[in-house]
Amino acid sequence: MLNERERYMQGPVLRAGEQVPDTTTDQRLLDSQGSASWLHTDPWRVLRxxxxxxxxxxxxxxLGPAVAVFGSARTSSDDPSYAAAEQLGRRLAETGLAVITGGGPGIMEAANKGAAEAGGVSVGLGIELPFESGLNRHVNLGINFRYFFARKTMFVKYAQGFVVMPGGFGTLDELFEALTLVQTQKVTSFPVVLFGSSYWQGLLDWFRDTALRHGSVAQRDLDLLQLTDDLDEAVALVAAGRSGG
Structure with a gap:
């Protein structure tokens, strides 16, 4: 143990008297017998x-120009939405756009499959979840995240447009995150396309008939959303967003 009366330099910090530590910084770093509780502290989480x-x-x-495709992980391969997402991924890739999804099954898998089979860049941004295991096999550029907010940042930063297929809470979360950032001018405006009028029309009706009348949203907010059932139109809308047209 160091003498309490000694003056001790700990890196750039001077310590003396009772402030002198019992061990050196290197000694603590190299001590393999120490507690591993630091793995679960907030400072370590910040580094992660x-x-x-x-x-x-x-x-x-x-990555270059890219479009994010959102939709349900629960969509089966025999669902018409799966086939539509696969075709969407293919057409986006053929247009020269990378396709970014959440990397999971269902709609995400379908869009990744279409993009990959068309020779495009098929990106998967996965997330650690108790009921999903890794990225789907059609991803050719993938990252798996621990934290939702870090993953969301990648979607918004690297996509020039969003196509939102039928989906649940996760899809709605991603949709409203994008809309909120555009509405509050935190990001440059980009196309947000809802694909599937039979699925999304009820939501748009509620916005118009309830939220708009209540004053909770403005018409310009609703104008951020574009609804279509046509794959060519969806691709044209996000491709126009890439060029600013």
């Missing part, structure tokens, strides 16, 4: 979060 942003930015920085 930082690493996810660094990995995401480093991986996607040179």
């Amino acid at each position: 979060i930082q690493s996810e942003f660094v990995e995401g930015f480093g991986t996607l920085a040179e």
Whole structure:
């Protein structure tokens, strides 16, 4: 143990008297018998979060023009929405756009499959979940995240448009995150296309008949959303967003 009367330099910090530590910084670093509880502290989580942003930015920085496709993980391969998402991914890739999904099954898998089979860049941004295991096999550029907010940042930063297929809470969360960021001018406006009028029309009706009348949203907010049942139109809308047209 160091003498309490000694003056002790701990890196750039001077410690003396009772402030002198019992061990050196290197000794604590190299002590394999120490507690591992630090793995579950907030400072360590901050480093993990930082690493996810660094990995995401480093991986996607040179991706080029891309469109995010959102939709339900529960959609089966024999569902018409699956076939539509596959065709959408294919047509986006043929237009020269990378396709970004959440990397899971269902709609995400279908869009990734279409893009990959068309020779395009098929991106999966996965998330650690108790009921999903890894990225679907059609992803050819993928990152798996621990934290939703880091993953969401990658969608918004690297996609020039969103196509939202039928989906549940996760899809709605991603949709409203994008709309909120555009509405509050936190990001440059980009196309948000809802695909499937039979699925989305009720939501748009509620916005118009309830939220708009209540004053909770403005007409310009509703104008951020574009509804279509036509794949060519969906592709044209997001492709126009890429060129600013």
